[in-house]
Amino acid sequence: KQTHRNIPPGSSGWPILGESIEFLRTNSEGAPEKFIRDRVEKYGSHVFRTYLLGEPMAVLCGPAGNKLLFSNESKKVALWWPASVQRLIGPSLISKSGEEGRVHKKMLMSFFNMEELVKCIPTMDDVTRLHLATQWQGNEELKVYPTIKHYTFELACRLFMSITEPNLISRLSSHFKLFLKGVIAIHLNLPGTRFYHAVRAADAIRRELREVMRQRRVDLEKEEASPTQDILSYLLANADENGKFMPEVEIINNMLNLLFAGHDTSSSTITLVIKYLAEQPRVHEKVLAEQREISASKSPGEFLNREDLRRMKYSWNVVSEVMRMTPPITGSFREALVDIEFEGYTIPKGWKLLWSSAFTHKDPNFHPKPMEFDESRFEGSGPPPYSYVPFGGGPRMCLGKVFARLGILVFLHNLIHRFDWDLSIPNEKIVFDPMPTPENGLPVRLRPRNFSG
Numbered sequence: 001k002q003t004h005r006n007i008p009p010g011s012s013g014w015p016i017l018g019e020s021i022e023f024l025r026t027n028s029e030g031a032p033e034k035f036i037r038d039r040v041e042k043y044g045s046h047v048f049r050t051y052l053l054g055e056p057m058a059v060l061c062g063p064a065g066n067k068l069l070f071s072n073e074s075k076k077v078a079l080w081w082p083a084s085v086q087r088l089i090g091p092s093l094i095s096k097s098g099e100e101g102r103v104h105k106k107m108l109m110s111f112f113n114m115e116e117l118v119k120c121i122p123t124m125d126d127v128t129r130l131h132l133a134t135q136w137q138g139n140e141e142l143k144v145y146p147t148i149k150h151y152t153f154e155l156a157c158r159l160f161m162s163i164t165e166p167n168l169i170s171r172l173s174s175h176f177k178l179f180l181k182g183v184i185a186i187h188l189n190l191p192g193t194r195f196y197h198a199v200r201a202a203d204a205i206r207r208e209l210r211e212v213m214r215q216r217r218v219d220l221e222k223e224e225a226s227p228t229q230d231i232l233s234y235l236l237a238n239a240d241e242n243g244k245f246m247p248e249v250e251i252i253n254n255m256l257n258l259l260f261a262g263h264d265t266s267s268s269t270i271t272l273v274i275k276y277l278a279e280q281p282r283v284h285e286k287v288l289a290e291q292r293e294i295s296a297s298k299s300p301g302e303f304l305n306r307e308d309l310r311r312m313k314y315s316w317n318v319v320s321e322v323m324r325m326t327p328p329i330t331g332s333f334r335e336a337l338v339d340i341e342f343e344g345y346t347i348p349k350g351w352k353l354l355w356s357s358a359f360t361h362k363d364p365n366f367h368p369k370p371m372e373f374d375e376s377r378f379e380g381s382g383p384p385p386y387s388y389v390p391f392g393g394g395p396r397m398c399l400g401k402v403f404a405r406l407g408i409l410v411f412l413h414n415l416i417h418r419f420d421w422d423l424s425i426p427n428e429k430i431v432f433d434p435m436p437t438p439e440n441g442l443p444v445r446l447r448p449r450n451f452s453g
């Protein structure tokens with residue numbers, strides 16, 4: 001018979017709630033790593049137990065823990081998301097592990113790989129120029145976060161599902177706002193709670209997406225839509241490697257998840273890049289110089305291409321440092337498939353596991369002077385393995401990593417050519433809810449630059 005006498009140190013907190021309230025509070029205070037750092041210091045180990053979001057959980061802190069989780073998918077661990085996320089998104093990629101998860105992910109990767117995504121660069125560039133001309137140009141002051149959120153959402157709707165109708169986009173966008181607030185919430189479906197509103201918003205999104213999908217089937221049959229025009233067409237028109245088509249309900253859930261994951265993370269990152277660039281004139285100047293060099297090699301009006309994006313090395317180091325300091329997703333979860341040994345402790349089978357980019361990225365053993373902005377950390381071979389993990393790792397690494405990179409750089413290129421900016425609220429606080437966002441939406445004063453691109 002198994003005994004678990006050597007389970008990691010820690011506390012189960014309050015009945016039912018466990019330590020969820022403290023965990024969520026450090027997020028809203030703008031320091032998600034604090035919950036973990038306090039416990040690492042208290043227990044003197046890089047693993048501790050807690051009770052979060054309705055589950056007994058072991059938190060693995062730092063590169064060794066990340067390595068264990070990322071390199072043992074389907075062996076010792078499997079992807080797991082809290083009940084709130086599973087209920088809101090429903091059967092889809094994120095609810096599948098093992099062989100089924102692999103097949104499913106491969107299918108989605110047929111669209112989300114570099115070869116396919118480079119074809120989206122001209123559209124990204126075009127949409128960005130239009131967005132800046134209509135939403136930024138002519139404004140002396142602007143609230144960055146809501147403006148960017150609208151832009152990244154429009155882009156995801158267009159590239160993933162060819163949705164361009166403004167009324168539909170704005171309906172979906174307001175549903176997604178409620179959805180986001182309930183994603184990492186305490187799973188209580190009582191009227192008035194964040195989770196309750198999020199469930200209703202998710203159902204409303206599904207109804208809208210079902211309609212878009214129905215219409216697409218008709219258009220595909222009439223050959224008025226192309227089977228390769230976007231991810232929606234791709235999923236409707238293609239079977240997986242076993243010859244199986246994805247059930248409609250899963251296509252809808254995946255589209256919901258992609259629209260969600262595909263815009264909130266990028267809007268948070270772009271907003272923070274804009275904040276950090278205003279605070280660091282030295283870095284701002286160097287990004288501008290790199291982007292100007294790229295434009296200088298192009299004819300006016302010509303869209304960006306893969307090679308241009310490849311040359312944005314310094315700019316990407318800056319974005320990487322922003323994601324190190326303020327990771328858009330502070331960590332994610334796995335489940336123990338077997339008893340797991342780590343640092344002399346045994347984590348029992350069935351426990352949930354949490355890894356944290358927020359904590360790992362601030363560990364001074366791997367990132368000296370972690371509170372200082374220093375993009376040169378990413379020069380050469382960059383930070384040590386598993387110490388910089390904004391996109392997670394292993395087979396469950398972020399599906400949208402390349403998409404996010406292209407989108408962020410295309411935006412930055414266009415923005416920095418057209419504007420300089422100052423923060424209207426210096427040192428505006430960042431809160432994690434659950435993505436990092438400036439408390440007041442980051443109002444900035446804009447100063448247009450002379451640019452005829």
Ligand code: HEM
Nearest residue numbers: 261262265328329332390391392393396397398399400404
């Ligand atoms: C800066 C932007 C982004 C960041 C920092 C980010 C981060 C993450 C992280 C940390 C995970 C969990 C990985 C793990 O558990 O190992 C994840 C998963 C995922 N992300 Fe992203 N993400 C970003 C953008 C995107 C975009 C643009 C999309 C969609 C186009 C996307 C789609 C997904 C999906 C579908 C998963 C689940 C993958 C799986 O279950 O195998 N993400 N992302």
